[in-house]
Amino acid sequence: xxxxxxxxxxxxxxxxxxxxxxxxxxxxxxxxxxxxxxxxxxxxxxxxxxxxxxxxxxxxxxxxxxxxxxxxxxxxxxxxxxxxxxxxxxxxxxxxxxxxxxxxxxxxxxxxxxxxxxxxxxxxxxxxxxxxxxxxxxxxxxxxxxxxxxxxxxxxxxxxxxxxxxxxxxxxxxxxxxxxxxxxxxxxxxxxxxxxxxxxxxxxxxxxxxxxxxxxxxxxxxxxxxxxxxxxxxxxxxxxxxxxxxxxxxxxxxxxxxxxxxxxxxxxxxxxxxxxxxxxxxxxxxxxxxxxxxxxxxxxxxxxxxxxxxxxxxxxxxxxxxxxxxxxxxxxxxxxxxxxxxxxxxxxxxxxxxxxxxxxxxxxxxxxxxxxxxxxxxxxxxxxxxxxxxxxxxxxxxxxxxxxxxxxxxxxxxxxxxxxxxxxxxxxxxxxxxx
Amino acid sequence: xxxxxxxxxxxxxxxxxxxxxxxxxxxxxxxxxxxxxxxxxxxxxxxxxxxxxxxxxxxxxxxxxxxxxxxxxxxxxxxxxxxxxxxxxxxxxxxxxxxxxxxxxxxxxxxxxxxxxxxxxxxxxxxxxxxxxxxxxxxxxxxxxxxxxxxxxxxxxxxxxxxxxxxxxxxxxxxxxxxxxxxxxxxxxxxxxxxxxxxxxxxxxxxxxxxxxxxxxxxxxxxxxxxxxxxxxxxxxxxxxxxxxxxxxxxxxxxxxxxxxxxxxxxxxxxxxxxxxxxxxxxxxxxxxxxxxxxxxxxxxxxxxxxxxxxxxxxxxxxxxxxxxxxxxxxxxxxxxxxxxxxxxxxxxxxxxxxxxxxxxxxxxxxxxxxxxxxxxxxxxxxxxxxxxxxxxxxxxxxxxxxxxxxxxxxxxxxxxxxxxxxxxxxxxxxxxxxxxxxxxxxxxxxxxxxxxxxxxxxxxxxxxxxxxxxxx
Numbered sequence: 010x011x012x013x014x015x016x017x018x019x020x021x022x023x024x025x026x027x028x029x030x031x032x033x034x035x036x037x038x039x040x041x042x043x044x045x046x047x048x049x050x051x052x053x054x055x056x057x058x059x060x061x062x063x064x065x066x067x068x069x070x071x072x073x074x075x076x077x078x079x080x081x082x083x084x085x086x087x088x089x090x091x092x093x094x095x096x097x098x099x100x101x102x103x104x105x106x107x108x109x110x111x112x113x114x115x116x117x118x119x120x121x122x123x124x125x126x127x128x129x130x131x132x133x134x135x136x137x138x139x140x141x142x143x144x145x146x147x148x149x150x151x152x153x154x155x156x157x158x159x160x161x162x163x164x165x166x167x168x169x170x171x172x173x174x175x176x177x178x179x180x181x182x183x184x185x186x187x188x189x190x191x192x193x194x195x196x197x198x199x200x201x202x203x204x205x206x207x208x209x210x211x212x213x214x215x216x217x218x219x220x221x222x223x224x225x226x227x228x229x230x231x232x233x234x235x236x237x238x239x240x241x242x243x244x245x246x247x248x249x250x251x252x253x254x255x256x257x258x259x260x261x262x263x264x265x266x267x268x269x270x271x272x273x274x275x276x277x278x279x280x281x282x283x284x285x286x287x288x289x290x291x292x293x294x295x296x297x298x299x300x301x302x303x304x305x306x307x308x309x310x311x312x313x314x315x316x317x318x319x320x321x322x323x324x325x326x327x328x329x330x331x332x333x334x335x336x337x338x339x340x341x342x343x344x345x346x347x348x349x350x351x352x353x354x355x356x357x358x359x360x361x362x363x364x365x366x367x368x369x370x371x372x373x374x375x376x377x378x379x380x381x382x383x384x385x386x387x388x389x390x391x392x393x394x395x396x397x398x399x400x401x402x403x404x405x406x407x408x409x410x411x412x413x414x415x416x417x418x419x420x421x422x423x424x425x426x427x428x429x430x431x432x433x434x435x436x437x438x439x440x441x442x443x444x
Numbered sequence: 445x446x447x448x449x450x451x452x453x454x455x456x457x458x459x460x461x462x463x464x465x466x467x468x469x470x471x472x473x474x475x476x477x478x479x480x481x482x483x484x485x486x487x488x489x490x491x492x493x494x495x496x497x498x499x500x501x502x503x504x505x506x507x508x509x510x511x512x513x514x515x516x517x518x519x520x521x522x523x524x525x526x527x528x529x530x531x532x533x534x535x536x537x538x539x540x541x542x543x544x545x546x547x548x549x550x551x552x553x554x555x556x557x558x559x560x561x562x563x564x565x566x567x568x569x570x571x572x573x574x575x576x577x578x579x580x581x582x583x584x585x586x587x588x589x590x591x592x593x594x595x596x597x598x599x600x601x602x603x604x605x606x607x608x609x610x611x612x613x614x615x616x617x618x619x620x621x622x623x624x625x626x627x628x629x630x631x632x633x634x635x636x637x638x639x640x641x642x643x644x645x646x647x648x649x650x651x652x653x654x655x656x657x658x659x660x661x662x663x664x665x666x667x668x669x670x671x672x673x674x675x676x677x678x679x680x681x682x683x684x685x686x687x688x689x690x691x692x693x694x695x696x697x698x699x700x701x702x703x704x705x706x707x708x709x710x711x712x713x714x715x716x717x718x719x720x721x722x723x724x725x726x727x728x729x730x731x732x733x734x735x736x737x738x739x740x741x742x743x744x745x746x747x748x749x750x751x752x753x754x755x756x757x758x759x760x761x762x763x764x765x766x767x768x769x770x771x772x773x774x775x776x777x778x779x780x781x782x783x784x785x786x787x788x789x790x791x792x793x794x795x796x797x798x799x800x801x802x803x804x805x806x807x808x809x810x811x812x813x814x815x816x817x818x819x820x821x822x823x824x825x826x827x828x829x830x831x832x833x834x835x836x837x838x839x840x841x842x843x844x845x846x847x848x849x850x851x852x853x854x855x856x857x858x859x860x861x862x863x864x865x866x867x868x869x870x871x872x873x874x875x876x877x878x879x880x881x882x883x884x885x886x887x888x889x890x891x892x893x894x895x896x897x898x899x900x901x902x903x904x905x906x907x908x909x910x911x912x913x914x915x916x917x
Contacts, residue, residue: 112658112781144779147771310810311606315572345779345787349791350815355877368599406820406877426788433759434829 043067045080048090054373057389060219066394069417076390089398097154097395101375102339103347105156106138120162130238130247132167135187138180143425144344151176151348152397152410155385159192166192171379176420189379190257215239217278220248254279261285263317265292272300289320294332303378307340308357329360338370355404488712495644499887504528504664510550513839515557516858529768530888535859554874557859558613558866560846561812562772563752563805581620586664587682590710591627593617597640602901603809607891608634609870610813614867618653622663624678626653631850636901649851655831656728657783676736683744686714723749729783730757750849755787761798770801770849773817793826803845815842820875823873
């Protein structure tokens with residue numbers, strides 16, 4: 010069923026007949042299937058790399074990882090000699106599936122539109138997720154297997170979910186967990202446009218207080234005897250698990266002093282938070298480490314795009330990691346290039362983040378942040394067989410995935426972009442490549 | 445780093461350098477015989493804002509034992525390159541180290557020409573992005589050939605030193621894409637200067653920014669153009685006027701009879717396009733838009749130098765090759781609007797394989813810092829579909845090919861004796877994600893050194909606002 014000796018990606022453009030048959034077979038469910046990936050350089054992430062390691066998979070789950078794994082006679086073997094085997098790459102913050110064409114509103118389901126008060130905590134990003142988006146295949150083909158789908162816009166944007174990129178027509182089948190976090194924006198320019206920092210903070214305090222008190226006041230509220238609350242009932246209810254410390258709140262903050270405000274807010278309301286954006290987090294790395302607050306941070310920009318990001322520098326991730334902060338690497342939520350998160354990890358390495366920490370930053374760290382590390386993020390027995398066999402270092406620009414397994418199924422297929430290239434690949438008849 | 449340090453505060457020299465002359469020579473409408481002054485005639489002038497750039501002081505420099513991608517020949521291993529008097533003096537494997545040269549060990553490292561970005565808005569859309577510094581689109585008229593990007597450039601844009609640190613040494617600053625005809629570009633060296641004229645590449649030709657497709661029709665939806673057909677009629681109406689203007693002035697300049705015709709700044713620019721003196725840089729995404737642009741150019745007898753963005757260039761790659769039009773592209777940006785929907789990573793490689801000039805551009809101050817990585821993405825996508833792009837060819841996408849787009853391929857873009865010594869020393873293989881520009885020279889003077897933060901270029905804006913890269917708050 011697998012074609013272990015053939016690099017699938019490299020053959021699919023030139024051998025369409027083979028590709029078609031392989032695709033059909035691979036589309037079948039992974040029922041009662043045992044797969045042994047052998048000979049590769051295995052990066053379990055949870056433990057040291059294993060040269061010439063084996064990953065044994067049964068029924069879509071990992072059953073063993075190691076140097077001396079007994080391989081059942083009926084197992085299909087994938088020879089990964091000379092290849093690198095890692096957990097699937099986890100893009101922690103993307104609009105993949107909820108945005109197709111940015112400029113076409115009907116394809117954009119990133120946030121709640123048309124509500125003035127900026128509090129849309131009840132908005133569920135996953136309800137707009139489109140399993141038929143052609144960008145999903147583009148993303149799978151680059152070795153991204155798992156995505157945090159985040160809402161955007163408004164002061165409190167809504168609720169995020171984690172999907173894996175199973176080859177499925179069903180959003181429900183692809184969903185790993187929802188909600189995984191509430192998303193909010195503490196920057197002065199992001200929401201309540203034009204509001205000053207003090208206003209934004211006071212608005213947060215009003216809303217969080219009302220959310221905390223809402224269970225006690227529900228009866229008064231229902232009888233219309235309550236004072237006017239700071240947000241709609243549905244939004245206050247959505248915030249309840251946040252103020253109870255049960256659900257993560259991801260606060261977007263850029264300037265160092267804004268990050269300190271976020272830490273203060275978390276302390277006041279006993280919130281479990283993470284910081285996104287976090288351009289100047291390096292300045293308050295010790296405080297973040299002491300508060301055990303994880304940070305979702307980019308690696309690409311050193312540009313002071315506005316007055317909140319003057320301290321932008323590309324070794325932000327490296328400095329934070331060195332200070333003991335848990336780092337998740339992500340550069341923006343563009344759906345078209347959700348695939349490029351692994352290159353952000355590579356750039357972070359070039360600016361000082363240790364390589365193994367960069368791998369953690371796009372595998373286990375986001376999995377733990379969102380509470381899905383029982384399923385994904387490392388190669389360990391019991392977890393989903395969601396992994397990638399690469400023909401080299403996964404962060405290198407020349408590297409390609411040769412197999413992308415999600416729950417044991419190889420999900421590599423020609424994408425819409427591959428079909429376009431096939432249609433227009435008009436090389437001279439005698440073309441043999443240039444020296 | 446003494447070089448960059450001394451260059452920053454030095455005032456512009458009072459007179460243009462000699463190298464500024466070629467532009468004037470290119471322009472037949474320059475009124476050489478009529479001196480300006482009280483009572484002088486107002487006549488077109490090809491270079492009314494001449495460059496005041498002067499190279500920083502430099503010492504002869506030898507980089508030895510490096511792998512050199514020259515962009516003009518095979519990869520040279522264990523080779524040396526000698527920079528002297530602002531020019532490349534020698535490149536090869538048998539260079540005797542001159543006694544007076546600073547010697548730099550390039551073992552394990554790579555040398556390439558300085559990177560050239562033919563599509564940037566640095567300075568005209570500066571950082572921080574605030575309304576007061578948003579000077580890139582004159583959105584008051586769909587055709588504004590009369591505006592010049594250089595008059596919008598803020599030389600204190602902190603994006604400039606960051607581009608330099610990534611190995612970018614020459615950039616074309618273009619007006620934005622709101623207008624059918626957006627205005628003149630300016631070619632800048634990435635050097636510190638108090639005013640923009642001190643950054644201008646001496647003698648560089650002007651470009652003219654034009655834009656196809658969605659942007660103009662969206663921006664002018666209520667007053668027109670609101671459709672692609674009105675976009676095309678808009679270009680044609682402009683060039684009909686431009687052609688009349690060119691004939692009127694060419695006649696007067698040859699016979700000098702009677703009063704000169706009335707001047708019109710916008711039509712002067714179009715006339716210079718029609719004379720072949722200004723290079724057309726045309727923002728178009730789709731194959732249809734590019735074809736229509738080529739038809740308009742043919743109708744009026746001018747050439748398109750490069751399409752920019754061209755996410756569908758791969759669909760008409762052989763036409764671009766036949767017409768000698770460069771394709772300035774991203775490696776993998778797309779999808780953000782309908783005309784960008786068909787973006788594919790193999791675009792660069794397919795354009796290259798068809799024999800057209802492939803160029804990587806950024807349109808973005810952050811992307812500009814990783815043009816080498818974009819090349820690597822494009823090469824890898826080519827390999828996926830059986831197109832082999834060697835390192836020798838790949839480096840051209842960000843050096844000699846964009847130099848041609850700017851009409852400067854005789855001065856920059858490759859490492860050949862006599863050319864300007866714009867050189868980058870990379871920490872490793874430049875198409876690896878882990879490599880960084882380590883040292884950068886412009887006209888033979890070291891302009892950036894990653895290993896030595898002292899004297900590093902910081903714009904006026906950065907002082908006090910932005911901490912030093914080596915620490916502090």
